[in-house]
Amino acid sequence: MEAINCGSGSLIFLSRRGPTLSHLFFANDFILFCEANKNQATQLNDILRIFYHFSGQKMNRGKSQIFLSPNVPIDLVDATCRDIGFVRVDDLGNYLGMPLFHKRVTTNTFDFVVSKVRNKLNEWEVKKLLWREELH
Structure with missing residues (x-):
């Protein structure tokens, strides 16, 4: 510095x-x-x-x-x-x-992050539905 x-x-x-x-x-x-x-x-x-x-x-x-x-x-x-x-x-x-x-960052640069988050949310939704079925 x-x-x-x-x-x-x-x-x-x-x-x-x-x-x-x-x-x-x-x-x-x-x-x-x-x-x-x-x-x-x-x-x-x-x-x-x-x-x-x-x-x-x-x-x-x-x-x-x-x-x-x-x-x-x-x-x-x-x-x-x-x-x-x-x-x-x-x-x-x-x-x-x-x-x-x-290189230049574009709107597609972070698509992989969005995809990972979507996959994780889908996994959580499936687990939530399975948990509900177990309760009934």
Whole structure:
């Protein structure tokens, strides 16, 4: 946060007119957002070094992932991955059951959530009907 506050860090816009973001923390996981360049890679390594110094918890870089925009030139991708020491992935997959998006969110993006909720409600309705039959 100090890097952000003093202007040497970067904030990522979540959408054209949306809020900016530099990081997310949840339980024992964290996600950092930055630009793909040498300066940001150095700052990321500094942040991780400071985190280890104060927490005593060293991060496993082999299990850590980096996602870079398809617009980043391949030579910069290779240099960034080498400098940071993370595994590059094309898709970050799911986190806490929800997909981490890399594309525009549309009205169909969360159809799977609506489907899961409908299925659960149907299961409850069936159980309720069976319970009523047992009472009579």
